[in-house]
Amino acid sequence: MNILTPDIKHIDEITFAKDMLKAFDEESVEFIATLSKNLLQSKAYRLFPELVALGFWMRHSHIKQLKKDFFLRNSERILLPRGIVFHIAPTNVDTIFVYSMILSMLAGNSNILRVSQKSNPQIDALLNLIVTTIKEYPRLYERTFIIRYAHEDDINKKLSSYCDVRVIWGGDETIKHIRSIPIKATSTELVFADKFSLLVIDAKKTLFDEYFYEALYRDSFTFMQEACSSIRSVCWLNADEDIKSEFWNGFSRYIKEQNISLEPKNIMDKLVAQSSLAIENPQIKTQFKDEISIVSLNDISQIDVAKHCGFGLFYEVDIEDIETLFSHSFRKYQTLVVSGIEKKSIIKAIQNTQPKGIDRIVKLGEAMNFKSLWDGYDIIFSLSRIVDVDI
Amino acid sequence: MIEDIFSLAPYSLKKEEKSAFLLKELKYLTRLHVRDCKSYKNILEAFGYIDKEYQKLEDFFAMPVRLFKEYDISSSSKIFKTLVSSGTTSSKVSKIYLDAQTAQLQTKALVKIMQDFLGKKRLPMLLVESKSIIKNSKMFSARAAGVLGVSNFGRKHTYILDDDMKLNRAALEEFLSRYENEPILIFGFTFMVWKYFFKAIERDNLSIDLSQATLFHSGGWKKLQDEAVSNELFKKSFKNLTSLEKIHNFYGMVEQVGSIFVECEEGHLHTPNFADIIIRDTQTLEPLGFNAQGFIELISTVARSYAGHVLLSEDIGEVLGEDDCACGRMGKYFRVIGRVASAEVRGCSDTYEEKQ
Numbered sequence: 001m002n003i004l005t006p007d008i009k010h011i012d013e014i015t016f017a018k019d020m021l022k023a024f025d026e027e028s029v030e031f032i033a034t035l036s037k038n039l040l041q042s043k044a045y046r047l048f049p050e051l052v053a054l055g056f057w058m059r060h061s062h063i064k065q066l067k068k069d070f071f072l073r074n075s076e077r078i079l080l081p082r083g084i085v086f087h088i089a090p091t092n093v094d095t096i097f098v099y100s101m102i103l104s105m106l107a108g109n110s111n112i113l114r115v116s117q118k119s120n121p122q123i124d125a126l127l128n129l130i131v132t133t134i135k136e137y138p139r140l141y142e143r144t145f146i147i148r149y150a151h152e153d154d155i156n157k158k159l160s161s162y163c164d165v166r167v168i169w170g171g172d173e174t175i176k177h178i179r180s181i182p183i184k185a186t187s188t189e190l191v192f193a194d195k196f197s198l199l200v201i202d203a204k205k206t207l208f209d210e211y212f213y214e215a216l217y218r219d220s221f222t223f224m225q226e227a228c229s230s231i232r233s234v235c236w237l238n239a240d241e242d243i244k245s246e247f248w249n250g251f252s253r254y255i256k257e258q259n260i261s262l263e264p265k266n267i268m269d270k271l272v273a274q275s276s277l278a279i280e281n282p283q284i285k286t287q288f289k290d291e292i293s294i295v296s297l298n299d300i301s302q303i304d305v306a307k308h309c310g311f312g313l314f315y316e317v318d319i320e321d322i323e324t325l326f327s328h329s330f331r332k333y334q335t336l337v338v339s340g341i342e343k344k345s346i347i348k349a350i351q352n353t354q355p356k357g358i359d360r361i362v363k364l365g366e367a368m369n370f371k372s373l374w375d376g377y378d379i380i381f382s383l384s385r386i387v388d389v390d391i
Numbered sequence: 392m393i394e395d396i397f398s399l400a401p402y403s404l405k406k407e408e409k410s411a412f413l414l415k416e417l418k419y420l421t422r423l424h425v426r427d428c429k430s431y432k433n434i435l436e437a438f439g440y441i442d443k444e445y446q447k448l449e450d451f452f453a454m455p456v457r458l459f460k461e462y463d464i465s466s467s468s469k470i471f472k473t474l475v476s477s478g479t480t481s482s483k484v485s486k487i488y489l490d491a492q493t494a495q496l497q498t499k500a501l502v503k504i505m506q507d508f509l510g511k512k513r514l515p516m517l518l519v520e521s522k523s524i525i526k527n528s529k530m531f532s533a534r535a536a537g538v539l540g541v542s543n544f545g546r547k548h549t550y551i552l553d554d555d556m557k558l559n560r561a562a563l564e565e566f567l568s569r570y571e572n573e574p575i576l577i578f579g580f581t582f583m584v585w586k587y588f589f590k591a592i593e594r595d596n597l598s599i600d601l602s603q604a605t606l607f608h609s610g611g612w613k614k615l616q617d618e619a620v621s622n623e624l625f626k627k628s629f630k631n632l633t634s635l636e637k638i639h640n641f642y643g644m645v646e647q648v649g650s651i652f653v654e655c656e657e658g659h660l661h662t663p664n665f666a667d668i669i670i671r672d673t674q675t676l677e678p679l680g681f682n683a684q685g686f687i688e689l690i691s692t693v694a695r696s697y698a699g700h701v702l703l704s705e706d707i708g709e710v711l712g713e714d715d716c717a718c719g720r721m722g723k724y725f726r727v728i729g730r731v732a733s734a735e736v737r738g739c740s741d742t743y744e745e746k747q
Contacts, residue, residue: 264673264686264731268705271676272455278437279430279462286437290675 081108083164195228195334203239205340215365333357402720453703497649516545519579580610601635650691
């Protein structure tokens with residue numbers, strides 16, 4: 001275990017400031033702007049697209065926008081911080097803990113962050129930058145506890161007993177395990193479970209050019225299809241077999257040019273997934289195209305979230321209209337990426353079908369862009385407490 | 392017919408004859424399983440293999456062997472025995488459904504192969520096992536099936552481990568003194584032979600002469616690799632300590648019992664007439680030539696009551712040559728390099744797994 005901020009050696013030394021910061025406190029806003037500047041201006045971080053995206057997200061104009069939205073949405077309410085928020089972030093989507101921390105900080109909370117001990121140049125550089133930057137902001141420094149440890153339940157227990165909100169960023173097994181550790185009766189919990197994301201293409205209104213493939217590549221291969229918002233399935237509107245095969249050939253060629261290399265295990269996992277789906281769903285078709293494997297389903301109800309192994313496996317299925325997709329969605333669905341479909345028909349479809357799933361609809365190329373509205377939560381709002389003054 | 396192949400010496404067919412024979416058999420078996428096994432048919436249909444004209448051995452669909460852990464794959468209504476893998480590394484086990492014909496062919500295949508190395512006479516046999524492994528049941532563990540299968544080649548079977556895997560010195564010494572200067576057969580699983588036999592002899596400083604013995608062992612090197620014990624070290628250690636020189640490792644899987652690949656005097660694993668190996672690229676699955684590493688695909692004409700005639704394993708290996716091994720045996724010869732390594736876990740679904 002290693003406590004990076006503030007300057008203490010042991011979790012027993014953790015003490016919390018008596019007073020809470022305000023939502024969008026000036027010091028917080030300034031700290032985030034500085035962090036963004038440091039991240040975007042230094043050459044060292046340019047090698048890592050996720051860090052650039054984070055820096056961009058934290059830039060001053062965006063935070064100002066978040067502030068405007070927050071006060072606009074909650075103009076009739078009095079919102080206060082919840083207090084102490086304990087964030088448990090995933091091991092390999094390295095930047096998630098920062099987004100989580102920033103949003104909580106903007107709500108005015110003190111934060112405890114659990115960061116994995118698994119080291120890589122990207123996360124080490126990022127942590128180093130945060131620690132040096134936050135030292136210049138004493139009120140944040142004493143309210144931000146960044147702790148690196150392997151999942152040791154003694155530490156998890158202690159930190160859980162301190163917090164007013166516990167935020168768990170998946171996956172399902174982690175959530176299940178952490179939930180067995182109690183939090184205070186007055187505490188709440190925000191969990192982000194494993195999710196599945198899809199792309200819907202209106203073939204009549206989509207041009208399959210290099211920009212299209214590049215955006216699709218970014219939305220699917222950034223975390224090798226393992227992130228919750230990675231595209232794993234393609235739903236087709238108005239597509240015949242020729243269009244589909246032109247699309248897959250084009251995408252397959254684009255991926256070849258990226259020179260990605262998969263582990264033998266990934267290839268085997270995909271082959272097993274393809275075969276398993278074939279056994280369970282008679283009359284489907286499947287293709288192996290080196291980097292990508294395609295499973296052509298006959299019906300949207302055959303989409304099998306559990307069998308998807310990532311690393312270049314794509315389901316595809318024809319749908320009659322966008323409403324079919326919504327009415328067949330379930331809670332595991334997170335992001336719907338759209339191409340060639342208008343906003344108003346989406347909104348109408350959602351209102352007509354009252355879907356069980358899908359929390360987010362974005363344009364192609366933007367699946368990986370993190371937002372403060374996530375998995376159906378307004379995160380800053382969820383980390384705040386409403387005071388109802390009814391006199 | 393498949394039976395005819397057993398009238399020949401097991402390593403006698405040259406490339407052209409062998410592939411003609413295997414091609415005919417595989418075409419027949421593929422048709423048979425498409426007719427009788429729904430899962431197999433579904434897979435071939437999905438991958439577009441159903442109307443395929445098979446021109447060569449590389450053209451057939453290789454079933455990922457992991458599927459036997461997930462599904463009941465069977466083509467016979469007359470199943471009389473089910474084999475299950477010992478499943479040490481994962482919680483799921485393979486289930487293999489055997490009818491009388493397949494079980495018989497498995498035995499025949501094994502007999503032909505073993506006789507090539509041991510001769511026709513049954514030898515006094517030491518088993519590096521405890522007797523409790525053999526429990527008569529309809530559900531056989533692969534380990535028990537292996538022990539029973541190889542037991543056919545010996546007589547006066549002596550199990551030299553007790554239930555706690557301790558070497559029974561008295562039994563061993565009595566056996567060795569009774570059959571002094573006679574050829575004997577020793578069988579066991581690779582890591583058990585090393586850990587409970589060799590290591591016990593070494594630790595207790597036993598003076599044991601195994602110069603008349605032939606040792607067959609199998610089960611994989613994973614556990615021994617962790618202890619940095621290679622096949623070379625294994626052989627050298629036995630030779631130095633016990634004068635045991637005739638050591639044959641063999642490779643095979645519970646999904647194709649009987650169809651085993653035995654290491655020859657030159658240290659190469661050999662494919663018999665009725666089985667073959669194809670190496671496939673781990674990115675493209677294309678078949679590879681000699682001295683190139685990839686997934687090991689196993690072909691066996693012995694597997695008949697289930698669609699296990701062409702399997703894609705998760706082992707990595709390379710073919711070293713064909714029809715020209717210095718030991719004189721025909722057919723492809725190859726080596727196994729190891730298991731497919733687990734890839735790094737990525738994405739946001741592994742917060743907790745890192746401690747395991």
